[in-house]
Amino acid sequence: MQLTVQNVAAGGGGGTGGGGGGGGGTTPPPPPGTPAGPPTNIAVTAVAPSVLGLKGSGIQERGTISYIVTDSIGIPVGGITVNFALQAPVLGITLLKASAVSDLTGVVTEAYTSGSEVGVTTLTATVSTTGATVPQPLAVRGAKPSANGFFFRCANASLPVYTTVPEYETTICTVRLSDRYGNRVGIPTSVNFATEAGAIAASVTTKGFDPKNPNDLTEGTATVTFSTDMGNGSSPADVAPLLAVNLATQYPWSLSNDEPNRPDGQLTLNPRDQLVTIIAMTRGEEAFEDANHNGALDPGEVFIDE
Incomplete structure (x- = not known):
């Protein structure tokens, strides 16, 4: 059996403050109504998402993050100004506001939008009165797959099916997604499959960006197994x-x-006998010839209609 493949494009963390203890016991919670002390701690309570799609992709371009401001024994502190800043490289990320005030429950929020550069930066929130701070990594990655960056290959182009009694062979197929700029697609993306004969998974999800491993070569990649298990279905044709x-x-x-x-x-035998075509499909955009390298399809530039 021979194979051909075809592409169809279509963490939060805690902040400064707090302390260890000893003795093996736990500190009892403060009595209700205990007044809050100075704001010595700030912590991230939620962030969604921490990985943004590149500006203009239309995918995960906006995010929000929530913090809680507390005193040294964990009582929420309201009315506290928290300042926000991005460390270099900023990547073109825009913050909704430079500062905000915690509410009665000690909660303060910030919002942000993605930029036009791919990379990783850090959003820092700092309590203005005490300097308590907490960092949160943010990433901007490729998001919309391009037909030009749609890689789909199987490890074996020919499987010796008819040389074995079970007539059952497998091969690993790899799909890898990149955007129009050549950036790996760091947003987990579903890829669907279809085959003329044999069996293959209906879909897989590509690997998203991992801030702990920013140079991961498997970002935007997924694997799927094709097998020659045809059951009672149609066999490849002569x-x-x-x-x-x-x-x-x-x-x-x-x-x-x-x-x-x-x-x-x-x-009459020929090399295309027993040929099976496997198709990989995902939502994305058609390829185009970016003659002026501005990342946009301009009038007169050639695009591939698929």
């Missing part, structure tokens, strides 16, 4: 050889000679 006379003007390559073939009983 097909007639291609003749040069019928494909002399085929685009983009003409056929100057007949496809290699040889007779075998009632059949």
Whole structure:
């Protein structure tokens, strides 16, 4: 059995403050109504998402983050100003506000939008009165798959199915997504599959960006297993050889000679016999020729209609 593949494009953390203890016991909670002390701690309570899609991708371009401001024994402190700042490189990320005031429950929030640069930065929240601070990493990654960056290959182009009694063979296929700029797609993305014969998973999800491993070569990648298990379904077909006379003007390559073939009983064998096509599909955008390298499709630039 031979295979061909075809592409179709279509953490929070705690802040400063707090302290250890000893003795093996736990500190009892403060009595209700205990007044809050100075704001010595700030911690991230929620962030969604921490990985943004590149500006203009339309995918995960906005995010929010929540903090809680507390005193040394964990009582929420309201009315406290918290300042926000991005460390270099800023990546073009825009913060909704430079500062905010905690509410009665000690909660303060910030919002942000992605930029036009790929990378990792850090958003820092600082309590203005005491200097308590907490960092939160934010990443901007490729988000919308491009047909130009849609890689799909199987480890084996030919499987020796008919040399074994079970007639069962497998091969690992790899799909990898990149955006129009060549950036790996760091947002987990679903890729669907279909096959003419045999069996393959209906879909897989590509690996998202991992801040703990920013140089991970498997970002935007997923694997799937194709098997020749046809059950009671249709087997790959024997097909007639291609003749040069019928494909002399085929685009983009003409056929100057007949496809290699040889007779075998009632059949005429050729290299495309038992050929199975596997298709990978995902939502994305068609490829285009970015002549001026501005990252946008301008009038007159060629795009590939698929």
